[in-house]
Amino acid sequence: MKADALRGHLDPMILAVVEDQPLHGYAIMEALLERSGGELDLPTGTLYPALRRLERAGYLASEWSTVGGRKRRTYQLTSAGQKMLASGKQEWLTFRTVVEGVLRPGQA
Amino acid sequence: MKADALRGHLDPMILAVVEDQPLHGYAIMEALLERSGGELDLPTGTLYPALRRLERAGYLASEWSTVGGRKRRTYQLTSAGQKMLASGKQEWLTFRTVVEGVLRPGQA
DNA sequence: CTTAATAAGTAGATTCGCTACATGTTGCCG
DNA sequence: CGGCAACATGTAGCGAATCTACTTATTAAG
Numbered sequence: 110m111k112a113d114a115l116r117g118h119l120d121p122m123i124l125a126v127v128e129d130q131p132l133h134g135y136a137i138m139e140a141l142l143e144r145s146g147g148e149l150d151l152p153t154g155t156l157y158p159a160l161r162r163l164e165r166a167g168y169l170a171s172e173w174s175t176v177g178g179r180k181r182r183t184y185q186l187t188s189a190g191q192k193m194l195a196s197g198k199q200e201w202l203t204f205r206t207v208v209e210g211v212l213r214p215g216q217a
Numbered sequence: 218m219k220a221d222a223l224r225g226h227l228d229p230m231i232l233a234v235v236e237d238q239p240l241h242g243y244a245i246m247e248a249l250l251e252r253s254g255g256e257l258d259l260p261t262g263t264l265y266p267a268l269r270r271l272e273r274a275g276y277l278a279s280e281w282s283t284v285g286g287r288k289r290r291t292y293q294l295t296s297a298g299q300k301m302l303a304s305g306k307q308e309w310l311t312f313r314t315v316v317e318g319v320l321r322p323g324q325a
Numbered sequence: 326c327t328t329a330a331t332a333a334g335t336a337g338a339t340t341c342g343c344t345a346c347a348t349g350t351t352g353c354c355g
Numbered sequence: 356c357g358g359c360a361a362c363a364t365g366t367a368g369c370g371a372a373t374c375t376a377c378t379t380a381t382t383a384a385g
Contacts, residue, residue, distance in 0.1 A: 112372095112373055112374060115373070116371090116372060116373070117372085152373085152374065154375065154376080155373055158372085158373085159372085159373085162372085178380095178381055179381055179382075180380090180381090
């Protein structure tokens with residue numbers, strides 16, 4: 110999967126994996142990998158800046174903790190983040206319709 | 218629809234509209250607008266550079282003509298472009314699966 | 326003792342869609 | 356006739372986000 114394809118779609122995906130329960134960065138990476146069937150293996154240079162960006166934007170809130178001698182920064186969805194996620198899902202559906210209307214995939 | 222969302226998905230969409238018959242730039246814009254149900258209204262500063270990029274990459278070939286006093290540059294798919302389009306469609310399907318696996322849209 | 330896994334981060338490059346601008350034609354409306 | 360919408364193509368430069376490559380540190384397994 111090309112890198113650019115992800116552009117603009119990563120944010121809602123990150124928000125989605127912390128929807129049910131708060132997770133720290135590394136766990137978010139693993140969750141994305143698992144939910145995508147192994148396709149979405151983000152480099153740390155992508156994920157961590159994205160998390161800080163989402164926090165700065167007010168969609169995530171973070172908290173430090175130490176588990177087994179390792180420092181973790183755990184992120185949870187804010188209420189603004191919830192709204193953002195909801196509208197992100199909606200936008201995805203529109204986007205999908207647009208692309209498929211133009212691409213007509215399925216036929217060779 | 219956010220601008221970034223398009224990244225990496227525009228190329229196959231452009232190739233798709235010239236799949237059936239060659240079109241000139243302006244007509245490609247209209248075709249995209251129509252097939253997307255009015256959602257995909259590309260600025261010329263996006264489309265024309267994209268077309269030149271796709272031609273430089275060997276996926277499109279162009280030819281000038283004059284119709285009704287207006288100059289047109291008509292683009293058609295090359296065989297490399299056909300292959301690119303086919304793989305683009307395939308990649309779209311993968312991408313869709315990935316996003317929906319992570320996002321789980323549909324549920325609030 | 327060394328490597329893999331866990332955990333978090335930064336710096337800098339690249340890419341591409343965008344805004345804004347530039348140019349010129351045809352045809353319609355008043 | 357004058358002006359504007361539609362037709363038609365293009366460039367320059369900006370900005371944002373993902374990437375590569377690197378850094379630091381701990382724990383557990385071999």
